[in-house]
Amino acid sequence: MLDLREIRERREEVEANLRNRNVSLKLDVLLEADEHARRAKRELDAVRQRRNEIGALMQTPLSPAERARCIEESRRLKEIEAELDADVQTREKERRDLQMAVPNFTHPAAPVGPDDAHNRVLRTVGEPARLDFSAKDHVELMEALDLVDFDSGAKVAGQKFYFLKNEAVLLELALVQFATRILREEGFTVCITPDLARREILDGIGFNPRGASTQIYSVADSELSLIATAEITLGGMLAGEVLEAEALPLLFGGISHCFRTEAGSAGRESRGLYRVHQFTKVEMFAFTRPEDSGAMHERIVAIEERIYRELGVPFRVVDVCTGDLGAPAYRKYDLEAWMPGRERWGEITSASNCTDYQARRLDIRFREQGRKGTRHVHMLNGTAIAVSRALIALIENGQRADGSIRLPACLGLADIPARW
């Protein structure tokens, strides 16, 4: 959410940003709604003022007749107030809905373009292995090695659910531990978070739990939804709090399951584990002072790079273009691993600097000595390890001609032996 005053004052900039991001939204409509809401509020305040005056009068000595007149007027105003109040409510809601649709500002260096074809590759680490045999994809490999069972997943929970089995289970646990260890080394406070969260928290982070195209599963008859990422719970942790400047930056790691409906993405790049309804993820989250978020963003990507370097997976770092940024992100870097089975790069992590966009909504501020008032913190998130995607990268890159899978030493696991 952007500040309304800022939208008013930086109108040109906001409109240019909407174009760059390919968001069709009429700012006029919002500004008009804002005008209406403020006018309605002014009228309401005037009525309330009068009623307060009457209240004060009632405390002074009055004749019974005057008294009766006051009560009468106040009663009458009360009805008007109720009407005006309802009007203010609806107008403010209108305004808020529109305001929420305005995406964050964009880092000036982010590439401009409508879709991911315009993402900029910043650097490539490692090289796609040249295999002297024809590469299999992870589905083929994992089914042959009895590491995954999609059929049973579908039977029990539906398409795009799966049972992870045998060495793949150890692999998931090892990956989670590996990432957790690194995050602790890097100074993160590591948490296992709830897998569900309240609607207002989802909203604050920028996920919409309702609507036709929602990515979010909601629990019927409750305010709860299954989280799509621990970004939601970690960001929500400090909702409504005022932090001390000296306490910043605050770094949290979160281990959680992630649930996604993947509405509308059927068939697209969805083979095997690439796009599933549930997976495990270790997430990084940072709360910083505004002036520190740029450097923190670089640091988060550096940690992601460290993780995948140690895992020995070839990857590249991509600066995501304006049209492909989510609404809250000011700038976003993705890591894309080489996936031999698909013979292309596939997203394995994502690091976003959301500046104060989420903090304003969640009301997370900080106070510092010598400065009046409080400011909103900047919030950043990044993937340490999304297990399902990491499995694809590890298994496809680790495959050998004999059908066995080589695993990186840092996980402390033996290679997975061939079964045929």
Next chain:
RNA sequence: GGAGAGAUGACUGAGAGGCCGAAAGUGGCAGAUUGCUAAUCUGUUGUGCGGGUUACACUGCACCGAGGGUUCGAAUCCCUCUCUCUCCGCCA
């Protein structure tokens, strides 16, 4: 799941229909002072949204967990919800 207690400003904690945006203390900020690393004294110190001003000043409304209700008037009374604590039950 059952019974009870509670939620007040950055924090502790009073307030029990109008004199309460809210005592007092702590902390923060500004100043005074003192021969010694801090004490003492004085002042000041909430947030949001409006109006107003070049900018201040000034000013209106709202906010005492959230949402409703009663009342001319609610932090205070009633209802619902959320959360915290205590006890009992149940369970992993």
